[in-house]
Amino acid sequence: MGEGPGLTPVEYLDRFFDELRTEVRSNPKLAARLVKALGGNVVFEDEAKAEVANPYALAAGPKAKFLSVFGAMKLGDIKKVLKENNLATRVDMNGKSASDLVEMMYSRAAMKVQERKSSAF
């Protein structure tokens, strides 16, 4: 710690946290992992929400919570979540409204959770 440019411990840690802040701003998935590791309760907004929201995890809980997260998303973000989580193909999404797609997302995610989650837990 005493080697190099002779920074204080606080200055050293500031450098570390500055780097972390920069990364968290541009990488919502890392931010979500860090928050989860720390056990915090924070809200992600707009595009960041589409990056980090896990439809399977939310479909395992109350539907109202699921809708509060995905129901507020833009159509493009909803489609992105459906595609990235293998919940719908382009063919399936064709011509459907945002509310239709959120309903589809919930029913398919809930069905997969029900089929895949062991009844022992």
Place this chain on the structure above:
Amino acid sequence: MPALIAAIANLKGGVGKSTTTVMLADGLAHYYGMNVLVIDLDPQANSSQMLLTERGVQDASDQGKGVHHVLASFMAGKPPSAAPFIMPNAVTLEELRRAEEQDERQGWISSLPSHPQLRMRELGLEEEWYSGSGTPTSLADALAKFFREAFEPLLPLYDIILLDCPPHLSPLARAGLSIADAFITPTIADSVSTWGTKQFSEWVGKFVTPDLAQRNFVLITRFRDTKYARSIASDLREIYLKDRWFGPTIPESVHVLNAMDRAAPDSYDTFRGKYAGVTGDVRRLAERFTDFMTQRTGATWAKVRD
């Protein structure tokens, strides 16, 4: 021409048997307009899940469809029959679905699915059979006879029947192998899989068909392009299995994993949408296997789609 029965089999697990089954079913139905029946003899029910989804597999079972119901019919001493246990629609491709809707069917996939209950049903059957003077071989022979008679009326209805076999030699698996005309052997380019392929070849060559080499279509799957894998693949082609017919090498790819994860029983995708970066590999697999079928049966197939 009656359907060719091809068993997708290898005693080594994790080599891509179920994935190969689904890719081949899709490729032959899509490009060549073939009417394909997929029979899943593996209690893990992987190819059934890939075609029908988990919910679809359960729904099929609830409707009395599946290999475990065929076994129950055998156990009850009923006349051999398979047709009532088949799911007539296991299509996931939008092109096939749309053509059917417009009454212009060109290519179709049906399924005689598996279910995890199949394992329990097999165990029950074996307990019962062995409690008398029965042996594993006599049970395998009796099942093979039952299957031959049950599938006989279906042969004119399909172009090809694909049997997805489990990675072991239960009486049910042996019965499946013994009714097959051809054997598709997926393998991975590594040393343990190469050895597993030897075990499979020796067993089938000894107990099922001495002319396995002429009936065997080998596929190197889950290929990762490394010097080691290239070397093993080359040895398989040039030394260990040099008398076999080889298909294209299928790469290890996230596109393959995605293609096998159907979103829901009512979800469809275009062929290109489903296979994305491995579309060309699946097309080559269908082309090469059709060449193999022509060599086996003398029949030829023309492409119905590009």
